[in-house]
Amino acid sequence: MKAILVGFMGSGKTTVGNLLAQRLGMPYHDLDDIIIQRAGKSIQQIFDDNGEAAFRQLEHEALVDSMADNGILGTGGGTPIQLTNFEILRQSQIPVVLLDVLPQTIMDRLKDDTQRPLARELGLTGLVDLKGQRDDKYEAVSDFRIATDRLTPLEVVDEITKKTICEPAECDLRR
Ligand SMILES: Nc1ncnc2c1ncn2[C@@H]1O[C@H](COP(=O)(O)OP(=O)(O)OP(=O)(O)O)[C@@H](O)[C@H]1O
Numbered sequence: 001m002k003a004i005l006v007g008f009m010g011s012g013k014t015t016v017g018n019l020l021a022q023r024l025g026m027p028y029h030d031l032d033d034i035i036i037q038r039a040g041k042s043i044q045q046i047f048d049d050n051g052e053a054a055f056r057q058l059e060h061e062a063l064v065d066s067m068a069d070n071g072i073l074g075t076g077g078g079t080p081i082q083l084t085n086f087e088i089l090r091q092s093q094i095p096v097v098l099l100d101v102l103p104q105t106i107m108d109r110l111k112d113d114t115q116r117p118l119a120r121e122l123g124l125t126g127l128v129d130l131k132g133q134r135d136d137k138y139e140a141v142s143d144f145r146i147a148t149d150r151l152t153p154l155e156v157v158d159e160i161t162k163k164t165i166c167e168p169a170e171c172d173l174r175r
């Protein structure tokens, strides 16, 4: 991979990852999509049928299998939280970008979502708690952080390309 995006649910990893990959002319890979494809069912269905632990095992396998692929990788919101994944991300030489977001923005962005079991269960106070528990880990695995609340997805792409010292034609991520 040339860059990895981490951050809480709704921070924009999938949206921004797709746009960043398009801009750089490389493939986008999304851990949640890989898991859905491999399991043949939605994340909500995996949680319902097999439980969160089974989902986390699939997530770990998908991360391990993806690291050597070419392109941009969007992780799931909980990926860096498991110790094995945390170590893989922290030790990787690939730039890891933290997309940050305030809990209220998450609520606004995900208010009509039916596919994020944790966001559906938690509500605003639960999201604040869970994000508080996770923030240190997101920070520890990432090389830089972007607050996305007031930025459009394309502006977030601009920030990432600036911080990785790149004009599209001569971008570090291409090497
Ligand atoms: N910068 C942004 N401004 C406004 N809306 C955004 C922004 N980034 C993402 N969104 C919207 O927020 C929602 C969630 O975004 P997205 O699916 O990319 O998040 P994610 O980080 O991949 O979440 P998850 O960890 O659950 O996969 C989408 O509806 C998307 O259009």
Ligand SMILES: O=C(O)C1=C[C@@H](O)[C@@H](O)[C@H](O)C1
Residues within 6 Å of the ligand: 008, 009, 032, 043, 075, 076, 077, 078, 079, 115, 116, 117, 118
């Ligand atoms: O924050 C989380 O733990 C999750 C985030 C999503 O990307 C999915 O990976 C799943 O819904 C779990």
Ligand SMILES: [Mg+2]
Residues within 6 Å of the ligand: 013, 014, 015, 030, 032, 074, 075, 076
């Ligand atoms: Mg996503």
